[in-house]
Amino acid sequence: MSLFFAEGSKTADLSPDALKQGLYSAFGRLGERRNVLALPPDFTRYHSRAGELTRFAWEYYADRLTAVMPAVGTHTPMTECQIGTMFGDMPRGLFRVHDFRAGLATLGHVPAEFIREQSEGHLDFSWPAQVDPLLVEGGFDLILSIGQVVPHEVIGMANYNKNVFVGTGGAEGIDKSHYLGAVYGMERIMGRADTPVRRVLNYASEHFAKHLPIVYVLTVLAKDEAGKLAVRGLFVGDDAECFHLASALSFQVNFQLVNRQFAKCVVYLDPAEFKSTWLGNKAVYRTRMAMADGGELIVLAPGVKEFGEDPAIDRLIRKYGYVGTPRVLDLVRNNPDLAANLSAAAHLIHGSSEGRFRITYCPGHLSRQEVESVNFAYASLPEMLECYNPARLRDGHNHIGGEDVFYISNPALGLWAYHNRFNS
Numbered sequence: 001m002s003l004f005f006a007e008g009s010k011t012a013d014l015s016p017d018a019l020k021q022g023l024y025s026a027f028g029r030l031g032e033r034r035n036v037l038a039l040p041p042d043f044t045r046y047h048s049r050a051g052e053l054t055r056f057a058w059e060y061y062a063d064r065l066t067a068v069m070p071a072v073g074t075h076t077p078m079t080e081c082q083i084g085t086m087f088g089d090m091p092r093g094l095f096r097v098h099d100f101r102a103g104l105a106t107l108g109h110v111p112a113e114f115i116r117e118q119s120e121g122h123l124d125f126s127w128p129a130q131v132d133p134l135l136v137e138g139g140f141d142l143i144l145s146i147g148q149v150v151p152h153e154v155i156g157m158a159n160y161n162k163n164v165f166v167g168t169g170g171a172e173g174i175d176k177s178h179y180l181g182a183v184y185g186m187e188r189i190m191g192r193a194d195t196p197v198r199r200v201l202n203y204a205s206e207h208f209a210k211h212l213p214i215v216y217v218l219t220v221l222a223k224d225e226a227g228k229l230a231v232r233g234l235f236v237g238d239d240a241e242c243f244h245l246a247s248a249l250s251f252q253v254n255f256q257l258v259n260r261q262f263a264k265c266v267v268y269l270d271p272a273e274f275k276s277t278w279l280g281n282k283a284v285y286r287t288r289m290a291m292a293d294g295g296e297l298i299v300l301a302p303g304v305k306e307f308g309e310d311p312a313i314d315r316l317i318r319k320y321g322y323v324g325t326p327r328v329l330d331l332v333r334n335n336p337d338l339a340a341n342l343s344a345a346a347h348l349i350h351g352s353s354e355g356r357f358r359i360t361y362c363p364g365h366l367s368r369q370e371v372e373s374v375n376f377a378y379a380s381l382p383e384m385l386e387c388y389n390p391a392r393l394r395d396g397h398n399h400i401g402g403e404d405v406f407y408i409s410n411p412a413l414g415l416w417a418y419h420n421r422f423n424s
Helices: 016-030 042-047 048-062 082-089 112-118 133-137 171-185 196-208 240-254 311-320 325-334 343-349 368-374 381-387
Strands: 004-006 036-038 065-066 104-110 127-131 142-148 214-223 229-237 254-257 262-268 291-301 359-362 396-402 403-408 416-418
Touching: 004 016, 004 240, 016 127, 016 214, 016 229, 036 048, 036 240, 042 048, 042 082, 042 142, 042 214, 048 065, 048 082, 048 142, 048 214, 104 133, 104 196, 112 196, 127 133, 127 171, 127 196, 171 196, 171 343, 214 240, 229 240, 240 254, 291 381, 311 343, 311 416, 325 343, 359 381
Parallel strands: 036 065, 036 142, 142 214, 254 416, 262 291, 262 403, 291 359
Antiparallel strands: 004 229, 104 127, 214 229, 396 403
16 A cells, blocks of 8 residues: 655645646556556536546556546536546547446445444444446556545545545445435534545445555645635545545645634636536535524526436425425435435435525526525526626625625635534
C-alpha cells in the first residue's frame, strides 16, 4: 500500500503542467501497466479537473488505456456534448456507460451487525458492495479512480472509495448508504473524513475489493483571492493515506466557519451544472449549518427543470416532497415505493430545512405549483435576478437595500457553518 504522489497546501496553485508532471511521476512509480480503466466523475463534477487528468492518463498510456467509465452513480449518463467539453478529443469509443440498476457485480456484503453499530441502532440491514461488472471482468491491471475531495452531505468528504462503490455501484448500495447518512444526521457528517458511511465503504474496500488494482487520483480545489478556481493539491495512492491528506487540505480551504448566522443567503446554481434539485440542493446542504432560525435561503436556479435526474426518483420527490426527518421516516415505514428507494428518502431529508429556515427556489423551468408542491417557497427568477444580480455580487457578505446578504456563487465548492452548529 503506497502513496505515489502528494503535493498541496492552502496557497498552492498547481498549473496544468504541474498536474501532468505529478501524475506522470506517480505512474512511473506504478511500473508497467497494460490494460487501464479510468473512472472519472461525470459532468456534475466538471470543475474537479478530473477531465484534464483523465486526458493526461490517456496521453501517457495511449492504447493501453482501453476504457473510460464516468462514475455517474444515479445521475443521467453523459451526453456527447458533455464528454467533448470535459474530455476533449479523447476517442468516443473508449467511453462506457454505467447502469446502476442492472447487471452489477456483488463483491460481498457488509454485515447487518456493522450497519446497526454505525447507525446507532436505527437500521437493521446488510449492505451490498456492488460495482459495475466492467471493473471485475475487464482484465484491468490498473483502475484509476479520479476525482475531487470536497465536503459532502452523504459521506462527509467526497470521493476516494465512494467513486467506486457509489459512482459505479448499484441501486441497493446507493440507497442504503444514502439513508444511513441521512438517519445518522448530515450535520454530524459534512466536512468529516471519518463517518459511518465512510466506515461502511472502508469495510467493503478492506474485505472485498483488495483484488481490484485501484489507484486513487484526488484533487483539492478552492477559489483564489481573485475568485478563480485554483488546484490546491494533488494526491495519488492506493490506500486511505492519499484520501486523508486530501481531506485535511480540503477542510482547510473548502470549509468556512462564520462568526454570525445567515439571516439571508443567496446561492447561484450554474445552469450548465445544475439542472435538478437532486443536484441543486447542494445550496441547502452546504449552507444549512450557517442558516439562522427563521432566515431565508434564496436559490437562483436558471437551469433547474426537474427534481430528480432519474425518472423514478423524480416521481417520488413530486409525490412526497421535502418534508423533514420525522415525516420521511414515517413515510418510509408506511409506503413501499419510498422504502424501495432509500436514496430518494434520504434526499427528501437532506433537502428539508426541518422547519428552521425558509427555502425559496427560483427555477428557470419549473412552475410555482411544482415548486410549492414539494414544500419549497417559489419566487420568479427574473424578479430575483433584478434584486440579486450575480454579476454585481461578490462571494461573502453584501449589503443590498439595507440587508446583509451572504452570497455563494457555487455551493459545490465548499461548506459553510456557524461555529455553534459545527462541533469538532
